[in-house]
Amino acid sequence: MRRMAAHWCLPWPCVAALLTMLSCTLPSAARANCRDELPWQALAPGVWVWPPAVDGEIGPTNAGHVVPTTVIVHGRQALVIDPGPSRAHGLRVRRSVACRFGAQVRWIINTHAHAENVLGNAAFADRLARGRLEILANATTRAAMAQRCSDCLASLTARLGEVPMADTHIVLPSRILGEGEVLRLGPYRLKVLPTEKGHTDGDLLLWEPRLRLLWVGGLVYGQRLPELAQGSVDGWLAALDRVAELRPMVVVGKTVSVATEPDALPPALVSTRQYLADLRAAVLEAMDIGKQAHEADSLALPAYTSWAGYAERQGLNAQRAWRELEPIWMERGPGPVSAPQDVGR
Ligand SMILES: [Zn+2]
Structure with a gap:
């Protein structure tokens, strides 16, 4: 039987190979004199990600670049997912998209x-004002940005210093995304999945089914301790179970993770879920043996001490999980902790 010619070199082995080919598939549209040095990595033809150099905490050495920025390019139009921590970072993305890919950013999505x-977003305020660009987010994220971003900006500036955050200001999304909406750019289809409440109370998930690419906002971490402060441990675990059911080949969250075998899940999805399940079990076990809430911040999970942010966040995560799980424990009473499902195999 004559096989259909592959429109793109996609299924799984090709993605794994593409991730190791940082610059050998640059688009022909790039300008000849382009000196752009951003280390874009190919996730699929036309889909590029600029990941952090290492999994680390926000600090002066990384200028706040601790989450990947994605660009999807079709012709002379581009869509950016999570434009980064500052105007300076956004400007690097904007210039690179023009120089390297010969495209203009028309859409930004805030996960x-x-x-x-x-x-x-601040790097694109002029294009937004001229009606040449839209910034998209779900309603919960827009409301949270309006309420908290001023404090977040002040906090980030205190941690990074004035120079890397220069001229950064709050630019709110201009259009609200609805669940089930499908964003189309050339051959790409980004489906807006139901909003999750795990890492925050408004986690946006975008699913490209043909490529089996999933953007999960803050729901998947690499070798860095997940941040639970504004989230829900049970909501997060449930969200990751729904993510696993999609069988994504690549997830882009706080890190980029690619399945290492065709029938496996991206490893960071598995390890993030394992941390949360271990945290949940440890908190319930501490309640079972009579520990008190004020002892939660000393609840250790030795398997994760090598992850970035462990010293800063493990105690806070345990306190947050304690507050959430205490009513459940009181309802249930002391007893064996049910083992978490293993979604990794
Ligand atoms: Zn986050």
């Missing part, structure tokens, strides 16, 4: 209302 994801 959730955290400073390192959304403050890069």
